[in-house]
Amino acid sequence: MAFYSRVSGSVGMITLQNPPVNALSAAVRQGIVDTMHRALSEPEVKSVVICGQNGKFCGGADIREFGATMAGPPLVPMVHLIEAASKPVVAAIEGIALGGGLELALSCHYRIAHSKARLGFPEVALGLLPGAGGTQRLPRLVGVPAALDLITTGRHVTAAEARQLGIVDEVTELNAVDAAVKFAQSVAGKSLDARRISTYPCPRPPDLDAIFERAMQQVRRSSRGAIAPGTCVQAVHAAVTLPYAKGMERERELFSVLFNSGQARALQYYFFAQRAVSRWSTANGARWDTSKPRPVRKAAVIGLGTMGRGITVSLAQAGFTVVAVETQEKQLSEAKQGVSGMLERGAKRRGVPLAHDKIKYSCSVQAVADADLVIEAVFEDMALKKTVFQQLSAICKPGALLCTNTSGLDIDELASQTQSPELVVGMHFFAPAHVMQLLEVVYGPRSSPEAVATAMQVGKKMGKVSVAVGNCRGFVGNRMLKQYLEQAFFLLEEGATPEQVDQVLEEFGFAMGVFKVSDLSGLDVGWKVRKADGLVSPASTGTSARIRGGSRYSPLGDLLCERGRFGQKTGKGWYQYDKPGGRVAKVDPWLHGFLEDYRAQHGLVARRIDHQEVLERCLYTLINEGFQILQDGIAAGPEDIDVIYVLGYGWPRHRGGPMFYASQVGLDKVVERLEHYQQIHPDVPGLQPSRLLRKLAAINNPAIHKWREVIQKPRSQL
Numbered sequence: 001m002a003f004y005s006r007v008s009g010s011v012g013m014i015t016l017q018n019p020p021v022n023a024l025s026a027a028v029r030q031g032i033v034d035t036m037h038r039a040l041s042e043p044e045v046k047s048v049v050i051c052g053q054n055g056k057f058c059g060g061a062d063i064r065e066f067g068a069t070m071a072g073p074p075l076v077p078m079v080h081l082i083e084a085a086s087k088p089v090v091a092a093i094e095g096i097a098l099g100g101g102l103e104l105a106l107s108c109h110y111r112i113a114h115s116k117a118r119l120g121f122p123e124v125a126l127g128l129l130p131g132a133g134g135t136q137r138l139p140r141l142v143g144v145p146a147a148l149d150l151i152t153t154g155r156h157v158t159a160a161e162a163r164q165l166g167i168v169d170e171v172t173e174l175n176a177v178d179a180a181v182k183f184a185q186s187v188a189g190k191s192l193d194a195r196r197i198s199t200y201p202c203p204r205p206p207d208l209d210a211i212f213e214r215a216m217q218q219v220r221r222s223s224r225g226a227i228a229p230g231t232c233v234q235a236v237h238a239a240v241t242l243p244y245a246k247g248m249e250r251e252r253e254l255f256s257v258l259f260n261s262g263q264a265r266a267l268q269y270y271f272f273a274q275r276a277v278s279r280w281s282t283a284n285g286a287r288w289d290t291s292k293p294r295p296v297r298k299a300a301v302i303g304l305g306t307m308g309r310g311i312t313v314s315l316a317q318a319g320f321t322v323v324a325v326e327t328q329e330k331q332l333s334e335a336k337q338g339v340s341g342m343l344e345r346g347a348k349r350r351g352v353p354l355a356h357d358k359i360k361y362s363c364s365v366q367a368v369a370d371a372d373l374v375i376e377a378v379f380e381d382m383a384l385k386k387t388v389f390q391q392l393s394a395i396c397k398p399g400a401l402l403c404t405n406t407s408g409l410d411i412d413e414l415a416s417q418t419q420s421p422e423l424v425v426g427m428h429f430f431a432p433a434h435v436m437q438l439l440e441v442v443y444g445p446r447s448s449p450e451a452v453a454t455a456m457q458v459g460k461k462m463g464k465v466s467v468a469v470g471n472c473r474g475f476v477g478n479r480m481l482k483q484y485l486e487q488a489f490f491l492l493e494e495g496a497t498p499e500q501v502d503q504v505l506e507e508f509g510f511a512m513g514v515f516k517v518s519d520l521s522g523l524d525v526g527w528k529v530r531k532a533d534g535l536v537s538p539a540s541t542g543t544s545a546r547i548r549g550g551s552r553y554s555p556l557g558d559l560l561c562e563r564g565r566f567g568q569k570t571g572k573g574w575y576q577y578d579k580p581g582g583r584v585a586k587v588d589p590w591l592h593g594f595l596e597d598y599r600a601q602h603g604l605v606a607r608r609i610d611h612q613e614v615l616e617r618c619l620y621t622l623i624n625e626g627f628q629i630l631q632d633g634i635a636a637g638p639e640d641i642d643v644i645y646v647l648g649y650g651w652p653r654h655r656g657g658p659m660f661y662a663s664q665v666g667l668d669k670v671v672e673r674l675e676h677y678q679q680i681h682p683d684v685p686g687l688q689p690s691r692l693l694r695k696l697a698a699i700n701n702p703a704i705h706k707w708r709e710v711i712q713k714p715r716s717q718l
């Protein structure tokens with residue numbers, strides 16, 4: 001709702017109240033309309049201030065209302081009422097003015113912002129455009145290039161940048177509401193003719209066509225199939241080419257297309273999913289609201305390879321004191337240099353002070369003795385990790401949390417090397433660890449709720465989106481990825497090429513197809529794991545080279561590694577590069593010949609594989625494993641899986657995540673297609689639909705937020 005009060009005798013004050021971000025719900029919009037009428041009708045009131053309760057102006061339209069039938073007064077007439085007011089209206093912007101909140105501010109005649117406020121049009125991230133006049137007013141106020149930038153990227157600007165752009169009239173370090181009241185008094189009775197943005201002509205720079213062409217190219221490059229950014233460009237174009245009223249009609253048409261799109265639904269689902277994962281729960285009943293984290297001041301990192309360095313940087317930037325350990329002098333000195341460079345670049349980019357003094361380097365594991373939390377990031381080798389955990393258990397102070405950055409090894413096996421297995425959890429970072437937002441916090445059967453809560457809290461302080469997951473081979477992300485990779489290899493055996501598979505996946509919206517990603521991360525990484533698992537050679541002579549444990553296996557990746565083709569780092573992998581370390585993937589005729597020879601050797605006849613088969617086999621097996629993970633209680637809900645896939649594996653956000661995507665395709669269809677492929681490939685267990693998937697499909701595809709009711713909770717492992 002919105003409260004009305006009178007301050008200093010002549011200023012009508014409208015205060016938005018809808019915690020936590022004063023979103024423009026039906027009640028708030030009704031409150032604004034009612035209180036505006038009241039302020040305009042009271043003769044003693046000479047000017048009006050609009051502000052938000054609890055130091056937040058407004059977070060925009062109430063996203064929770066988007067799925068429901070529209071109630072209350074619409075936003076557009078509301079902003080027109082404010083702009084047309086005969087008394088000056090001043091927005092007092094504290095905290096945030098985002099989306100509809102900024103549109104509300106732009107309909108006011110003046111805007112005063114607190115220096116810490118952030119402003120922006122983030123609608124594009126929800127699959128929308130600023131549909132309450134934002135696309136028509138902003139270019140009139142700040143010009144076309146700046147408006148295109150803000151509206152198509154959704155980036156937030158600081159109060160200082162907003163002042164520079166001309167979005168706000170004044171920035172104050174003091175109380176913005178008090179400043180707005182004073183300002184409102186000073187402009188009472190003044191003409192408002194020059195203050196109504198909708199009456200401004202839209203600036204027309206001479207190179208207008210080129211500006212729009214460039215903007216379209218830019219969004220096409222960066223949006224990977226998302227429709228909202230391009231539609232935002234079209235709406236801004238209308239501001240330049242049409243009079244205001246016609247521009248508003250065009251904005252409404254374009255908004256309506258986006259609002260009713262599947263992409264908007266997916267992005268809005270994802271918005272809430274990303275927030276839902278912080279309310280974690282584990283299979284044995286621990287929960288975010290009943291588990292208290294331990295205080296962590298000093299952290300330690302063991303092993304300063306690529307991952308260890310990124311984790312060190314991320315911890316230091318988050319304000320933790322860090323002990324960074326690398327036992328070899330030479331590697332330690334290289335790591336110091338590497339970390340310093342990363343910190344300097346980070347400080348420059350983010351305009352924050354350098355965090356060098358937060359880090360102490362050491363060659364001795366003893367140096368971590370007084371750390372509150374240790375993250376082991378040594379080579380992915382169980383025997384080595386076990387030794388490190390035995391050492392840590394002997395050295396670390398009682399109560400210290402011992403974490404491993406393994407990407408898939410058994411947390412419980414590591415915990416069993418220590419005297420306090422309840423204090424062991426996985427903290428699985430994604431490379432580069434100081435950049436990637438995702439963190440899988442992996443709890444073993446013996447991890448205490450307090451240990452999980454502490455790792456989640458540390459992740460949050462590091463700016464990560466932390467997702468709590470159970471302990472199994474590959475956890476959530478890599479366990480699902482295994483199925484996806486396997487199908488991609490099988491498709492090559494059956495007649496596809498890496499570039500064909502990648503193109504299908506990139507058209508779907510992945511930034512890179514599976515083979516390009518594999519070349520980037522290094523084919524040798526998976527090869528080492530497969531070797532350790534005893535998969536690289538057939539179990540016994542006489543067993544087919546393409547069978548392991550009774551199931552189909554493709555040795556293609558192993559064969560490339562045997563030839564020294566590790567991907568970008570060696571200049572050759574699934575593609576060729578102009579030099580080792582080269583980035584531009586080129587089709588490799590050698591690889592095509594190699595695939596032909598391989599097929600001939602194994603009696604495989606290449607066939608034409610269409611787009612649909614590539615997509616369905618790669619994605620549906622990955623999704624199927626997601627259902628198995630839910631069934632096993634490894635992830636608490638589909639949101640956890642979707643956030644992991646969007647933030648860690650490049651799943652296109654406008655498709656919501658794999659589980660959301662499955663819900664949109666229809667679970668019965670996913671089952672039907674998996675069964676179809678399973679009949680053709682009975683030796684591929686990943687094509688067998690999981691019990692949970694079948695169960696949900698059979699009860700008529702319930703909405704994704706209902707799935708948790710069907711997922712049977714596994715028994716407590718404690």
Ligand SMILES: CCC/C=C/C(=O)SCCNC(=O)CCNC(=O)[C@H](O)C(C)(C)COP(=O)([O-])OP(=O)([O-])OC[C@H]1O[C@@H](n2cnc3c(N)ncnc32)[C@H](O)[C@@H]1OP(=O)([O-])[O-]
Pocket residue numbers: 020021023059060061062063064075096098099100101122123126128129130131132272275276
């Ligand atoms: C014609 C129409 C045209 C206009 C369209 C629009 O305006 S579209 C909208 C354009 N606006 C946007 O896109 C802004 C979206 N919001 C944000 O970017 C951030 O929430 C933030 C920067 C406002 C605060 O960040 P932070 O890290 O401090 O906090 P946090 O992120 O954890 O959120 C706290 C709680 O608030 C909830 N909630 C937040 N916003 C909304 C909302 N608009 N609605 C409803 N709820 C909202 C959020 O779900 C969470 O709830 P939970 O999980 O506790 O139950």
